[in-house]
Amino acid sequence: MNSLMELSDSVAVEQARAGDPGAFRVLVERHSRNLFRLAYRMTGHQQDAEDVVQETFLRAFRQLSKFDDRASFGTWLYRIAANCSLDLIRSRKRRGAQTEPAGAEGAPDPMQSLPDPSPAPDRLAMSGEIEHEVATVLAGLSDMERTAFVLRHYEGMCIDDIGRTLGVQPNAAKHSIFRAVQKLRRALEPLVSTAS
Amino acid sequence: MNHLTEEQFVLYYYGEGDGSPAVRAHLDCCESCRAAYANLQRVLNVVDSAAVPERGANYGAQVWNRLQPSLGTKWGRHLDLSSWWPIRHWAASALVATLIIAAFLAGRNYPKAPSGAPTATASQVRERILLVAVGDHLERSQTVLLEVVNAQPGQPLDVASERERAGDLVADNRLYRQTAARTGDTRVASVLDDLEPVLLEIAHGPDRLTPEEVESLRQRIEGDGILFKVRVAGSTVRHRQDKAPPPAGQKSL
Numbered sequence: 001m002n003s004l005m006e007l008s009d010s011v012a013v014e015q016a017r018a019g020d021p022g023a024f025r026v027l028v029e030r031h032s033r034n035l036f037r038l039a040y041r042m043t044g045h046q047q048d049a050e051d052v053v054q055e056t057f058l059r060a061f062r063q064l065s066k067f068d069d070r071a072s073f074g075t076w077l078y079r080i081a082a083n084c085s086l087d088l089i090r091s092r093k094r095r096g097a098q099t100e101p102a103g104a105e106g107a108p109d110p111m112q113s114l115p116d117p118s119p120a121p122d123r124l125a126m127s128g129e130i131e132h133e134v135a136t137v138l139a140g141l142s143d144m145e146r147t148a149f150v151l152r153h154y155e156g157m158c159i160d161d162i163g164r165t166l167g168v169q170p171n172a173a174k175h176s177i178f179r180a181v182q183k184l185r186r187a188l189e190p191l192v193s194t195a196s
Numbered sequence: 197m198n199h200l201t202e203e204q205f206v207l208y209y210y211g212e213g214d215g216s217p218a219v220r221a222h223l224d225c226c227e228s229c230r231a232a233y234a235n236l237q238r239v240l241n242v243v244d245s246a247a248v249p250e251r252g253a254n255y256g257a258q259v260w261n262r263l264q265p266s267l268g269t270k271w272g273r274h275l276d277l278s279s280w281w282p283i284r285h286w287a288a289s290a291l292v293a294t295l296i297i298a299a300f301l302a303g304r305n306y307p308k309a310p311s312g313a314p315t316a317t318a319s320q321v322r323e324r325i326l327l328v329a330v331g332d333h334l335e336r337s338q339t340v341l342l343e344v345v346n347a348q349p350g351q352p353l354d355v356a357s358e359r360e361r362a363g364d365l366v367a368d369n370r371l372y373r374q375t376a377a378r379t380g381d382t383r384v385a386s387v388l389d390d391l392e393p394v395l396l397e398i399a400h401g402p403d404r405l406t407p408e409e410v411e412s413l414r415q416r417i418e419g420d421g422i423l424f425k426v427r428v429a430g431s432t433v434r435h436r437q438d439k440a441p442p443p444a445g446q447k448s449l
């Protein structure tokens with residue numbers, strides 16, 4: 001497995017296409033954490049993010065033959081994950097499910113006798129109010145704004161790649177980011193000023 | 197002098213666009229823009245620090261373990277589950293719909309209680325039904341796990357019937373996990389999440405385990421504390437079930 005882990009993405013894709021499960025496993029193990037992070041930022045829910053990761057690899061597996069070798073496999077996965085996240089968010093909206101934003105996941109839970117599965121000490125470093133506000137604003141962004149912002153801000157993807165990922169012109173991606181930043185700024189500036 | 201626009205600030209912050217040197221030069225000599233940019237930086241830095249739940253170094257391996265059975269078409273061991281996502285989602289919706297209908301019918305069929313008596317609302321009835329189902333699921337899962345944990349050391353183990361049961365439990369497990377996650381029951385969802393890979397491993401393993409396979413499975417179950425978590429979750433669910441208000445017209449025990 002160690003030598004497999006050293007495979008580049010493109011070689012692993014090639015071997016996976018040839019029917020080598022070990023090569024696909026390398027891709028899964030290599031990209032899972034990044035995809036989880038993206039999916040969590042997009043959906044705001046751990047369990048939804050887990051489902052998105054799973055579904056992303058299933059879709060990638062089914063579409064492996066369509067993957068263009070000239071492209072980056074990571075970007076291609078990101079595109080699938082972003083679409084899966086959007087599908088999930090839309091279906092959530094359709095169901096009318098009232099879901100809590102990421103910052104509110106520690107809502108009252110009757111099963112307190114079990115250890116918390118997701119202790120997040122780093123959360124303590126930040127005021128709960130600000131974190132909650134960030135989560136609320138992110139949850140209130142349009143699908144396009146949130147996706148473009150998450151890809152730019154958290155994942156460091158350039159605007160051209162975001163356009164490609166979302167299947168829109170770079171200009172549209174750019175304006176989605178502007179709008180997202182504007183909304184965040186409007187909501188957070190007063191809190192940040194108070195905090196500082 | 198024209199001041200910088202918010203869009204220029206944003207592009208500059210992210211290192212995008214080709215105007216960086218000009219923006220830099222302007223910031224160097226314009227106090228008002230410098231202050232505005234500093235505000236934007238503070239806001240975006242705060243956004244940056246929003247936490248994402250940590251995933252351990254072996255997270256990729258866990259994803260693979262959950263994924264592997266669904267990739268069976270090409271690689272051999274398992275059934276074609278290529279349409280797994282829609283089916284599961286359809287099934288999850290069906291489960292939720294069934295629970296809602298059951299809750300609705302339960303609500304209609306219970307006689308009205310005298311006013312003032314504590315009675316269950318439709319959502320409490322629904323929760324109660326779900327608790328019963330999850331409690332039963334955890335108990336059945338526990339039986340399967342115990343079979344492995346209590347196996348004679350150094351002996352092969354025939355798990356044909358547990359394998360079959362685990363196969364049934366896997367599908368239920370995912371549905372309950374999704375439902376628990378949606379209803380905000382994060383701890384139940386987490387326990388079910390831990391349980392799923394083990395059930396999958398048993399369900400997709402051979403009918404007869406070698407002593408080494410038994411030992412490895414036992415270590416996994418015990419090492420991750422899965423049996424313990426399932427027990428605690430099971431008893432907590434039962435406790436919640438007991439504490440739930442009785443449906444209208446029924447006396448508390």
